[in-house]
Amino acid sequence: MASLQEYLFISGLLFAIGLAGVLIRRNIIVIFMCLELMLSAANLTLVAFSRFNTGENGLPDYNGQVLVFFIITVAAAEVAVGLAIIVALYRARQTVDVKDLTSMRG
Amino acid sequence: MLELLSWTMLLLPLCSAAVIQLLLREMADTAIRISVGSVAATFVIALLLLESEDRTLTVQWANAGSFHIEIGLIIDDLSRGMMIVVTGVGLLVHLFSLAYMKEDEARGRYFAGLSIFMFSMTGIVLASNFIMMFIFWELVGFSSYLLIGHWFQKDSAAEAAKKAFLVNRIGDFGFMIGILMLWGILGTFAFREMAGSATVLVDSNSTLTGIAVLLVFCGALGKSAQVPLHVWLPDAMEGPTPVSALIHAATMVAAGVYMLFRLQFSAGIEIFEGFAGTTIAWVGGITSLLAALMATQQDDIKRVLAYSTLSQLGYMVMAVGLAGDHSGEAGMFHLYTHAWFKALLFLGSGAVIYACHHEQNIWKMGGLFQRMRKTTITFAIGTAALMAIYPLSGFWSKEQILEAAHHDQPVLFWLAIIVATLTPFYMTRLFIVAFLGKSRGHGAQEAKEVPPIMLYPLFALSCMSVIAGFTPVAEKLSPAFHHPSHSFSPTNPVFLISLAALLIGISSGILLYRGRDSDPLAGNRLFKVFRNKFYFDEAYLVLVRVFQNAVAVVVHFLDDFVIGNLIVGGLVRSASGVGNLFRKLQSGNLQGYAFLFGAGIILIIYLTVFAR
Amino acid sequence: MTACLVLTPLIGVIAILMGRDPKATARLTTTVMLITGILLAGLWAMGIREGLSMDPIVLNKPEIRLGLGLYDGMSVIMMLLSVTVAFAAARTGSCEKRHEALWNISLLLIAAGAIGAFISTDLFFFYAFHELALIPTFLMIGILGRGERKIIAWKATIYLAFGSIVLLAGLLWLVSSSGTSSLAFEDLLKTSIPSEDQQGIALFLIIGFGTLVSLFPFHSWAAPTYASAPAPISMLHAGVLKKFGLYGLLRLHPLVPEGMSHWLNLVIVLLIGNILWVGLVTINQKRLDLMLGNSSVMHMGYIFLAFAALIEAGSEAENPVAMPAAILLMFAHGVTIAMLLGLTDRIEKKTGTLDLRNLGGLASLTPRLAFLFGLAAMASIGLPGLANFAGEVMVFIAGFKGWQARSGMGSVQIATIIALWGLVISAVYMLRAYRKTFQGPKGSHTTKAEDLSPSERKPAIFLAFVLVIVGIFPNLLLGLLGDSGSESSESRELQPPSKQVLLPDPEPKSQQAILAN
């Protein structure tokens, strides 16, 4: 079994890759996937801490895992709504390229 | 009974004014009856009160914790005498106005104004404390504003009314400070509580007391039109002539003198000792001299009388300021006699103006003696009283003032003698030019005797002008009277000198103006200065332009530009500038935001973890 | 019972929203408010004070109560002012049919907010009600104002928001350093603030409240706002809402007397700025409405003078004149400026201009308008017999109260003297404006104009009536201040037993009878 530092490193790496995707890619669906990846990377951190922060009884701290459970639930809802928005957006603008979606310019 | 009568005397004119203004706008004739009725009633009450005992009635007007402002009536010799003057002249002027204002559309408003004036003047006379006096002081100025501006459609009348109010306000500025300072010094506003307190405090801080008294005198300066605040009074002649007679000759302008004497009477003569009294006396003396000089070159009959009023007021103020043993009483005595004969002169001039179809220039009159003999005779009586010809009323009072001046301040005495020379001179000029010789204008040629309702007040006033000065009458009616301690014998130097002054004045007037059609002195450069009133108005105009208006313009500019534009506008602009900057940052580019967001996180991590 | 005062206008708003005739509803509502207000004041004067108020707790920690009640005489007088002006405002001015609902709803909301601020016995709601009243004010200026309404609305918003935020900071500091858990005035005023905090709190309060009252140099929003806003709104704001700041200062002064006295000279300099600087600015105005707006700013200086006298004395017991003077003058000024602004609106309606150069000679065409306007103008320059004079003379007396001849002139005395010069200035601009509007020959826009119709006259006559009654019998109002609950027993003993005069009897005749006896 690997050490906590290794888990955290992997988690950070995944997060960084997700962030790079968000910054580089222009397809809004892929950006959305990268966001999901970043969320999951954060989940990995939580679970890792849960496992290595054992309580008095020696068992993992399950509060962390409950939080991950909530995150996944909310992420599912988020994906559903987000994709619905993307569909609506595509219907209105016929594009999923964020370069073309600049109507919020001040 | 006494209480009820006194309060009725105060409030009746107010009720009359309120009823006229609120209910009887359209019914002018009823309004006039109510107004005349109210003043007649107050005159009767004033007569009834003559026999009453002294007392003070007060009610609380405003309370603040332990502090009260009171409204009170003080009934004593001083106020009783003044009330006779005020209501007596008031009644006659009301009667005169009945005819004089018969044609005026707005006569309801006019009589309402007169009623307000009667109310305020009564208030001043009966005021038991300084705050109440200030209240009515302001009200009297307001009613004067209303009446001067009666013909407000004329620019000149509207301006004159405004000027009168503002000049009085300047005087009241000092008056209120003076009242407040005196309050601090004497510890009370009420006149009856002041007695004796002055002696103690004058010693301890005489400079401050002097300043306070001078500031109070500022009020008199405005109301009694002393130099340098005299400029409003001649302009006030824009009002209807009966108003000039009542307000600007007999009663209101005398309020300043009355107030000063009331202060002296309550707080003791000591309060005028020192530089305050001297200053007051000198201001009075100088006013009387300047006004007399200006009167010599006026062509408007009312303006001549107005300047003569100024001059006589200067006499009174000088007398009060002399702070001699009985000089104050002499001043009040002169106030009382002057009220009758100056009202007579003004009403007489009103009758003349009425007869001449509102012609006021004396050079366009002339020969009126043939056409309106009764008026001319009453006017002649008034003129003689003003000149102080023995034994008319003016003689007695003026002689007392000269006596007091001779006794206390010889320099002022000689100044007063010059005025006593000038007075007969300009009055002779007025009388000769306006009433004798031949008619020089249409109005004068068509003039005929005025209706009886105008003549009766003239008769009554001439009667008073003759008898008011005799000791038995004066004892009874004058607000303050002191038996002359000397006899007017040929051995008395004061009497001789004043007699000489009188003769010089009359004879030079006759010599210069008999049979003339224009003023022989008009070309003279010195007299031109008199004609132009020593350029006081022009000087004030410059002063107001420069100091009030220019400063106002500058301040307005600063307010608009510096505060409005630079500071506030700057704030607004910088806010919108920053807003614009942020607006530019809102590129609408999602990845731009994400980049900044990420950079922010990096920065925060750096700051929280590594930079410590 | 006091809650009715706030509830009634809100019910009115709902009724308008549900489709009742806006104008009629607003008039009915303000009438009900006026009657309630007079009734409450009457009960208060008669000493019936129990059961009139309510204070349910809405938040436990810190304890905030929705306290609506008459806290002391000052509240009663300000409440009376609010209902009076609201009554007149609802009957003044007119707008297009499609804006009527908005117009009347805003009016009622402002009235509700102002009254709520004055009768709330809790610091939180005191602040919150005022903000409630401000929002419709901005809206009305922005939507229905005259001239450059957008810019003016923004200016007012920025200023007032700035003032409110500074004020909020001051209030929060005050509450936190008082260490109390309850925000009710009753509990708050019992606490004592550590003296090291007082100074800062006092500065925040002076600037915050001062901006809301257009204290120099935070005044330049006021005149254009009043000139631009629809007449009833400017009446309500200039007459009532603006007094909130002064009310707050007077109310909270007992908490920070030392801090306030530290800033005495600042207050004096600023109030002199109000009187002299703004007075001169006013002289230079060419439009009637701007002139009136500036004059209202200037007159705030006098109320601040009374406040300065109170600061100098340190407590109400030391200078018993200052507080009543300020309150009386607030009332008088509120009524006067409301009347002036209302009539100015009428002048504009009748002649189509407010430029003084185009007006003139109106008095012969519209004698009633001229009379009423003249009365209000005279009131505003302090003619005795009208309410302002009583207030002003008491302010000046307050300025000199406690002055000893030996001690020389203090700063308050000097300020009083300068303020007296302000009376000359105000006479100059007011008479000049009256002269140019109503007197002299007819101007280019005044060749024909109709006089006020009876319905237009009504609000002005009502306000004039109030001015005259209070002017002749100031004790009617001052009596309400008399034995307020917050005063100590000693000062109650000093209270004069002139109960007759205290009764709020709107009938002048009987008052005169009392006076005459």
Added chain:
Amino acid sequence: MPVFFYAFAAISIVGAIALVCFRNPVSSAISMVGSFVGLAALFIGLNAYFVGIIQILVYAGAIMVLFLFIIMLLDLKAPSTFKRSSPMVIVGGLIIPFTFVIQLSAVLPEVRGGNPQALPLEEAAKGFYDKDRDPDKQSEIYNSLRQKSLPDVNLVGLTLFGHKGDNASIRTPGYNFPLQITGVLLLVATVGVVALSLKKKKSKSGGSES
């Protein structure tokens, strides 16, 4: 040498990189699932069986299908006019994650207590022993722990819902309220999705401004 760890870590990293690099969104979606499966394996390696299973079920099962469905629906399969991001964007997009990773590696050595230790299951079982029950009728958790297997789901459930008695060594207030809120959130999301995907008869007002 934790072989499994490195293997699955590599899978998830490679999957993530592939997700970013593939042009075709469908390939991206597939590689995302790969990455998530690796991640789920890592969870399981951390004894978080329940979370791992959920991860696979939700992400690989539901979300990926959703993504694919949408990609198909919008017909984004052939990005014929693929425009490469500008070099500036790529550089910027790489610098920030890179900096982040550097920062992370600088911090990691300071993390303490990271040594892996086997869970003391039998020891922990004592904490779940209920004196009031018969020894045979002890709770599932106790029994499992006694048999050296981790009752992961039960423990998560216990933490999630809380428990009243003092017979367990896990003391939490429970997450009942957040759970219900989450339920509401899901409901709202459902309704929102329906509302969003309804085709309006009127033309959309939001998208037509300049």
